[in-house]
Amino acid sequence: MSFAFYLIAALTLAGGLAAVLLKNTVHCALALTVAFAGQALLFLDLDAQFAGFAQILVYIGAVAILVVFAILLTKGSETPKGGVYSKHWLAGLVIAAAVFSMLGWAVIWSVHAVPRGPVGTPAVTVLDIGNALMSRYVLPLEIVALLLTAAMIGAVIIAMHEKERAK
Amino acid sequence: MNPLAGFLLVAALLFSIGLAGALTRRNAILVLIGIELMLNAANLNLIAFWRYGPHPEALTGMMFAIFSIAVAAAEAAVGLGLVIHLHRHAHTTDLDAMNRMRG
Numbered sequence: 001m002s003f004a005f006y007l008i009a010a011l012t013l014a015g016g017l018a019a020v021l022l023k024n025t026v027h028c029a030l031a032l033t034v035a036f037a038g039q040a041l042l043f044l045d046l047d048a049q050f051a052g053f054a055q056i057l058v059y060i061g062a063v064a065i066l067v068v069f070a071i072l073l074t075k076g077s078e079t080p081k082g083g084v085y086s087k088h089w090l091a092g093l094v095i096a097a098a099v100f101s102m103l104g105w106a107v108i109w110s111v112h113a114v115p116r117g118p119v120g121t122p123a124v125t126v127l128d129i130g131n132a133l134m135s136r137y138v139l140p141l142e143i144v145a146l147l148l149t150a151a152m153i154g155a156v157i158i159a160m161h162e163k164e165r166a167k
Numbered sequence: 168m169n170p171l172a173g174f175l176l177v178a179a180l181l182f183s184i185g186l187a188g189a190l191t192r193r194n195a196i197l198v199l200i201g202i203e204l205m206l207n208a209a210n211l212n213l214i215a216f217w218r219y220g221p222h223p224e225a226l227t228g229m230m231f232a233i234f235s236i237a238v239a240a241a242e243a244a245v246g247l248g249l250v251i252h253l254h255r256h257a258h259t260t261d262l263d264a265m266n267r268m269r270g
Contacts, residue, residue, distance in 0.1 A: 001173050009177045016181050016204050020188025025196060032200050035181075039207050046174070046218040051210075051232050058236050063203060063243045070196055070247040074254040085191050086263055092190025100183035107179060111172040115221045122223030129233075132226050140230075144237045151241035155248035161255075 005045055012038030023084050025071045033064045047121050050129050174215035182208035195250045195260045199243065206239045 015035030022028045036059040043052035086092065133141050185204030192198055210232045217228025254260050 001170055005170075005173060009173070012177065013180055013184070016184040019200055019204065020184055020192065020197070025194060028197060028200060032203070035204065036207070039181075039211060042174070042177070042211060043214055046214050048214045048218065048229060048232075051214055051229060051236075054233060054236055055210075058240050059203075059207070062240060066243055066247050067196060067200065070250055073251055074196070074260050084193060084197075086193045089191035093187055095190060096183045096187035099186055100179055103179035103182065104176060107172055107175040111169055111175060114171060114216075114219070117219055117221045117223055122218065124224060124226065124229070128224075129226065129229065132230065133233075137230050140234055144234055148237060148241050151245050155244040158245065159248040159251045 002045075005042075008038055008041045008045060012042060026068065029064060029067045029071060032067065033060055036060050036064060047124075050126050171215055171219040175212060178208040178211040178215070181205075181211065193261050193263050195253065195262055195265075196247070198262065199246045199250065202246070203239065203243060206235065206242075210235050210239075 012035055015031050015033075015038055018031035019028050019035055022031060036055065040052045040055040040060070043049075043055055182205050185201040185208065187201070188204065189198045189201030192201065213228045213232040213235065217223055217226070217232070220228065250260060253265065257265060259265070
């Protein structure tokens with residue numbers, strides 16, 4: 001494990017922790033952006049350049065901006081009277097800790113059973129990814145295109161201003 | 168330490184942070200942020216298995232991660248649209264105050 005990995009992992013986890021712990025919702029969205037950027041760096045550390053830059057474009061460029069828009073449209077940055085945490089926060093924390101301990105236990109006890117791949121950087125270029133998307137994975141690509149169109153129309157219809165009902 | 172184990176542990180930690188956020192916060196947008204963190208952790212797992220697996224040239228894990236990013240973007244758009252609708256309807260994004268599905 002290189003020093004860069006520990007640095008990037010610490011950045012990502014700190015961003016994620018800040019995103020769920022901070023009180024001001026706008027600060028949470030900014031910390032979420034840091035976590036997304038750290039995740040993109042982790043992808044680059046794994047020699048997955050295309051996924052890393054897609055992560056930057058989609059998450060930092062679109063999802064983070066969308067979250068900030070939603071916060072500002074709903075006046076969500078005001079801290080509510082009863083605090084930012086739910087009534088059942090202790091149960092949620094216990095469930096999350098239990099899930100983490102189980103995942104960590106499974107990783108540590110089974111990772112040596114994964115068959116080792118070839119050593120060194122995999123020789124995969126963006127051209128290979130494009131060729132695979134257009135040949136073997138063309139049906140999932142079309143389905144994702146349909147899904148994105150349907151989700152876009154659905155989001156617009158859901159958020160559209162409904163007519164005032166007669167009372 | 169095995170590099171694959173390092174990435175998997177970071178992903179597990181990120182997933183648990185997202186789960187804790189989704190389960191403990193009251194604001195609906197923060198719950199969506201927690202879900203995004205969990206989806207990201209899953210993507211990290213996919214890419215790590217692609218990189219250290221036996222056949223990286225088959226691109227299976229990479230394709231899975233790319234499609235997962237696209238589906239997560241659709242999920243974020245619909246989820247935030249729902250939050251905006253709920254805010255317009257109930258004038259709050261506090262999930263503890265939303266205890267019925269009928270308007």
